[in-house]
Amino acid sequence: MSFDLPRNVILPVDAVDVRLDPSPHPFERDNQPAIAENWQREMAAKPALYDGTVVLLSALAYRDSRLIGRCHAVRYSTFMLWRKNREFSGAEHAYAHAVLVAGDNALVAIRMGSHTVNAGRVYFAAGSFEPIDFRDGLVDVDFNMIREVGEETGIDLSTAQRGRRYHALSTPSGTVIFRRYRVAEPAEEISRRISAFVAAESEPEIDGPVVIRNAADLPDGLMGHMKPLIEWHFAGGGEAV
Structure with a gap:
């Protein structure tokens, strides 16, 4: 199967059948010395990183x-080396975005904290899939979305209105699986709640919220994959929710 999907186009996704293989990922198995050496450099630059x-x-x-698809549990240090050696690595990354839609149809994203790998970058609150996100070996995408948004922003999306289906955008740097989550409050209120949550955290992951009100309202530091998602949303995104 390897990696066989259209690139740089938003795809409708009715189901995600990605399973966790208990065997080691070949990239981690075959690159132990390089992983350890690179991790020392990463830690010297960002001491708050956690393996x-x-x-x-x-x-x-x-x-x-x-x-x-098929995936394997790896150490974060392995992932960090892979980021520098994507081509011909035999590995790819997938992650999920809850597209947080406020009651006034604005989008609410976040800016990452200065101590993180993606310091200053803007995208929807998210994190890599972890073993906790799998049920009987099958990934639970919505669990990951809700968990990550809650951990980073304090916003509970468990009762939010969900889009009817997932969508995906695959690029050479990774595949984002995304779904709208709509809440009733306007963007300013959601932003206020996130800011209060961040202020109360001893070690917040994010600097704070970023409100995006239209397809031309692109903030500094926006991650490359975000522009197509923002345009998709404000163009209607093929569904009502």
């Missing part, structure tokens, strides 16, 4: 509006 567990793909395909 936790994330997942990395070894296969992903798009078939009949479904994403089908």
Whole structure:
């Protein structure tokens, strides 16, 4: 199966069948010395980094509006080396975005904290899939979305209105799986709540919220994959929610 899906186009996704393989990822297995050496450099630059567990793909395909794939648990240090060696690595990254839509149709994103790898960058609150995001070996995308938004912003999306389906955008740097989550409050109120949450945290992951009100309202530091998602939303995104 390897990696077989259209690139640089937004795809409708009715189901995500990505399974966690208990065997080691070949990239981690074959690059132990380089992983350790690179991690020393990363820690020297960002001492707050934590070598936790994330997942990395070894296969992903798009078939009949479904994403089908295989991933493996790896150390974050492995992921950090992979970021510098994506080409011909036999590995790819997938992550999920809850597209947070306020009651006034504005989007609410976040700016990452200065101590993080993506310091100053703007995207929807999100994090890599972790083993906790899998149920009987199958990824639970919505669990990941709700968990990450709650951890980073304090906003609970468990009762928010969800879009009817997922969508995905795959680029050479990774595949983002996204879904609208609509809440009733206007963007200013959501922003106020996030700012209060960040202020109360001893070590917040984010600097604060970023409100995006139209397709031309692009903030500084916007991650490259975000512009197509913002344009998709304000163009209607193929669905009402």
